[in-house]
Structure formats: C-alpha cells, structure tokens
Amino acid sequence: ETGVTQSPTHLIKTRGQQVTLRCSSQSGHNTVSWYQQALGQGPQFIFQYYREEENGRGNFPPRFSGLQFPNYSSELNVNALELDDSALYLCASSLGGTAGGEKLFFGSGTQLSVL
Amino acid sequence: EDQVTQSPEALRLQEGESSSLNCSYTVSGLRGLFWYRQDPGKGPEFLFTLYSAGEEKEKERLKATLTKKESFLHITAPKPEDSATYLCAVQARGNNDMRFGAGTRLTVKP
Numbered sequence: 001e002t003g004v005t006q007s008p009t010h011l012i013k014t015r016g017q018q019v020t021l022r023c024s025s026q027s028g029h030n031t032v033s034w035y036q037q038a039l040g041q042g043p044q045f046i047f048q049y050y051r052e053e054e055n056g057r058g059n060f061p062p063r064f065s066g067l068q069f070p071n072y073s074s075e076l077n078v079n080a081l082e083l084d085d086s087a088l089y090l091c092a093s094s095l096g097g098t099a100g101g102e103k104l105f106f107g108s109g110t111q112l113s114v115l
Numbered sequence: 116e117d118q119v120t121q122s123p124e125a126l127r128l129q130e131g132e133s134s135s136l137n138c139s140y141t142v143s144g145l146r147g148l149f150w151y152r153q154d155p156g157k158g159p160e161f162l163f164t165l166y167s168a169g170e171e172k173e174k175e176r177l178k179a180t181l182t183k184k185e186s187f188l189h190i191t192a193p194k195p196e197d198s199a200t201y202l203c204a205v206q207a208r209g210n211n212d213m214r215f216g217a218g219t220r221l222t223v224k225p
Binding site for chain 1: 119149151156157159160161164169202204210211212213214215216217218
C-alpha cells in the first residue's frame with residue numbers, strides 16, 4: 001500500500017507567477033483535501049475533492065483552484081502568487097467524501113517560497 | 116465560527132517527566148476531534164479520533180481524553196523520540212474540513 005506522495009518537495013517562485021502542485025492519494029482513497037500551513041501555525045483548509053468534484057472550500061480566494069483526476073490524484077493551482085502564499089502545502093487523502101469523521105493521511109508537503 | 120486553541124505553545128520536559136497538552140474547542144456540533152503528530156519537514160501523522168465526551172483512547176505513552184469543551188493529550192514517561200509538534204483538530208457535523216489549532220511544540224530532553 002503506497003502512501004500519499006506530493007511533488008515537488010520544494011519550489012521557489014516570484015510574485016505574480018503561477019504554480020501547480022501535485023498529489024497522489026493513498027491507494028483506495030477517493031477523497032483529497034488540500035491545506036496550507038504557514039510557519040508556526042496549524043494547517044488551514046483550502047478545499048476538498050471527492051470523486052472529481054469540489055466538495056467543500058475554505059476561506060481562500062478564487063486564484064486557488066484544483067482538480068481531481070479519475071485515478072483520484074489531484075492538483076492545486078495558484079495564480080498571481082503573492083508573498084503571503086509562502087507556506088507548506090499539504091495534501092491529505094481519505095476514504096469517505098461526505099461521510100466525514102475520518103482520519104486524514106497526509107503527504108510530506110510542498111514547501112513554496114514566493115520571492 | 117469553529118475555533119481550536121492549544122496550550123501551551125511550547126513544552127520542554129525531561130525524559131520520564133509526565134505532562135498534559137490541552138486543546139480547547141468550540142464547534143457547532145462535533146463530528147470528531149483528532150490528534151496528530153507532526154515532525155519537522157513532514158506532514159501530520161494521525162494519532163487518535165474522539166467522538167463524544169467521556170471517550171478515551173490510548174497508544175503507547177499517549178492517552179487522549181475528551182470533554183464537551185476540551186481535550187487533553189496525556190504523555191506518560193516521555194522519551195526523546197516523542198519530541199514533535201502535536202496538533203488538535205475538530206470536524207463539525209455537515210462540514211468536510213478540519214479546523215486545526217496552532218499546535219504544541221514538545222521537546223523531551225534525555
């Protein structure tokens with residue numbers, strides 16, 4: 001059984017650029033959630049995808065968008081990068097979608113630095 | 116709005132010195148309260164889920180308890196390998212997201 005994998009592990013971008021982060025969910029999991037974790041803070045919910053549909057969104061602007069593919073892997077896209085977007089981006093997979101109350105399996109994250 | 120507050124922010128213990136971490140929460144209908152461990156440069160690793168007041172879960176040196184307003188993570192006779200940031204999160208009924216606290220950074224000295 002493979003765990004959650006994210007790529008790339010580190011990324012440096014400049015303000016105004018666009019970035020795509022990728023995530024492969026754990027085998028058998030159909031739900032992917034994305035979180036942003038600033039230094040010294042807990043993860044903040046960006047959005048969740050269940051069977052290729054967005055299934056909940058946190059308080060993030062529309063320039064944060066995502067996709068989930070038929071194999072349940074996922075992408076997070078951020079347009080018009082701002083300095084405050086510098087953070088660790090975490091992908092988490094689970095089995096349940098709307099069932100809720102289930103534990104999340106996290107990847108190791110992508111550390112994004114915006115200069 | 117759902118809120119999670121963890122205390123203390125940081126805790127330094129000697130090996131073998133037991134202590135407790137606190138997680139205070141407000142949520143409109145609790146679906147579950149979760150504890151995670153996060154090592155530097157890694158994603159959070161699941162420890163426990165608690166669903167109702169009075170529930171307790173144990174794993175090795177860790178024990179999690181839940182009341183209607185807070186949860187405690189008790190660490191008995193900790194070892195240096197228990198050093199990590201411990202995160203508490205709540206999920207409300209009808210929501211698909213988890214609201215995390217800022218975490219408690221635990222350091223256990225040999």
